[in-house]
Amino acid sequence: MTVELRPLGVKCNIQCQYCYQNPQRDAGNVLQLYDLDKMKEAIERESGGFSLFGGEPLLVNERDLEDLWAWGFQKYGRNTIQTNGALINENHIRMFRQYDVSVGISIDGPGELNDVRWAGTLEKTRAATDSTERAIEKLCAEWRPPSLIITLHRANSVAEKLPVLHRWIKKLEDMGIRSVRLHLLEVDDERVREKYALSIEENIYALRSFLGLSYELKKLKFDLFDEMREMLQGRDNKSSCVWHACDPFTTSAVRGVEGNGQASNCGRTNKDGIDFVKASVAGFERYIALYQTPQDDGGCQGCRFFLMCKGQCPGTAIGGDWRNRTEDCEVWKTLYRALEQELLQEGCLPLSLSFRRIELENKMIDHWGKGENLSLLQASSS
Numbered sequence: 001m002t003v004e005l006r007p008l009g010v011k012c013n014i015q016c017q018y019c020y021q022n023p024q025r026d027a028g029n030v031l032q033l034y035d036l037d038k039m040k041e042a043i044e045r046e047s048g049g050f051s052l053f054g055g056e057p058l059l060v061n062e063r064d065l066e067d068l069w070a071w072g073f074q075k076y077g078r079n080t081i082q083t084n085g086a087l088i089n090e091n092h093i094r095m096f097r098q099y100d101v102s103v104g105i106s107i108d109g110p111g112e113l114n115d116v117r118w119a120g121t122l123e124k125t126r127a128a129t130d131s132t133e134r135a136i137e138k139l140c141a142e143w144r145p146p147s148l149i150i151t152l153h154r155a156n157s158v159a160e161k162l163p164v165l166h167r168w169i170k171k172l173e174d175m176g177i178r179s180v181r182l183h184l185l186e187v188d189d190e191r192v193r194e195k196y197a198l199s200i201e202e203n204i205y206a207l208r209s210f211l212g213l214s215y216e217l218k219k220l221k222f223d224l225f226d227e228m229r230e231m232l233q234g235r236d237n238k239s240s241c242v243w244h245a246c247d248p249f250t251t252s253a254v255r256g257v258e259g260n261g262q263a264s265n266c267g268r269t270n271k272d273g274i275d276f277v278k279a280s281v282a283g284f285e286r287y288i289a290l291y292q293t294p295q296d297d298g299g300c301q302g303c304r305f306f307l308m309c310k311g312q313c314p315g316t317a318i319g320g321d322w323r324n325r326t327e328d329c330e331v332w333k334t335l336y337r338a339l340e341q342e343l344l345q346e347g348c349l350p351l352s353l354s355f356r357r358i359e360l361e362n363k364m365i366d367h368w369g370k371g372e373n374l375s376l377l378q379a380s381s382s
């Protein structure tokens, strides 16, 4: 399992207006110092390698980055980083090549489409976006094409902006980009919702448009659609954390290590600015409760997509309360229905329509009650 290493905690060079880490910044919980030895010891306590994360990991000085990547390369054979890309320079690219660093870049589109990833003034924001776009080109030309994360909001994914985003994605495919992750906007603040969030219908329209685009693209993949198709067929060994009954107090998919070596959780469920210490035992109360709670009361009772969705990421739960199902339920249901139809047309019976659905649901509930998170593959093979 890969560790998310956050040497400087949530410290960042820009101020994305929607960032789920803002509650922590607002509370003043921003680490300024790190200790290389403590971080390495903490990584060694976990199995697998580490991915540099933040905040913005490229705020770490280049000497220390080289130390970490040389160590990571020697110990694990490769490295990864998730960055906003605005600070990438020639020396970083040299280190990416030398220490086999795979790069993930977050950008919400070209030029003004990326304005919500704010850098203080409009001029600085556009300059930062320009740097990120140049970095993507350079990585494609001189190293490995980065994978991208695009977050969907009013500045890039309302109907009139989508054609611009689609054209850009086609251009990225021509440049060599092969993997794009689409994020629905997680809303932690009602002012952010008012200004930037898409409505349910707009989110559905945007995701359907990307699904349509995916049929036109030859090499670039949106992993979201592939994962949802796989989940519908009971294959969950490669899909991401949001479909895996994540416990907000242990977030097993994200084993964070802070600059002082402390273990931490994924920040998405951290709504009050406090990075609580990781719990030692996972609990699955959310999933047992969701299965039995009527949908009108924030649960998932009776939903035929429960096996694949499980109420989705607790960080997106209704009212910011992890016990509820995701507030994006209608978006996911609509997309699952569309992909379900697609599979039926291909002659494949999705798990959502299978006679085994209830039996498998009961099996999962039974194991959650014992503190075990059974995979769909295990459930259907036992």
Ligand SMILES: C[S@@+](CC[C@H](N)C(=O)[O-])C[C@H]1O[C@@H](n2cnc3c(N)ncnc32)[C@H](O)[C@@H]1O
Pocket: 012, 016, 018, 019, 020, 021, 053, 054, 055, 056, 057, 082, 083, 084, 104, 105, 106, 149, 151, 183, 184, 185, 186, 187, 188
């Ligand atoms: C918190 S950033 C940290 C790493 C790095 N600074 C970056 O921008 O990639 C990790 C990812 O979370 C995404 N993100 C932040 N806030 C979000 C939100 N409210 N909803 C959806 N995605 C969000 C960012 O766009 C980015 O892709």
Ligand code: SF4
Pocket: 241, 242, 243, 246, 247, 248, 251, 252, 253, 254, 266, 267, 268, 269, 312, 313, 314, 315
């Ligand atoms: S809180 Fe959400 S994003 Fe974070 S590990 Fe859990 S499911 Fe994944």
Ligand code: SF4
Pocket: 295, 299, 300, 301, 303, 304, 305, 306, 307, 309, 310, 311, 312, 325, 326, 329, 330, 332, 333
């Ligand atoms: S689609 Fe909605 S009701 Fe169904 S499992 Fe997901 S969150 Fe729950």
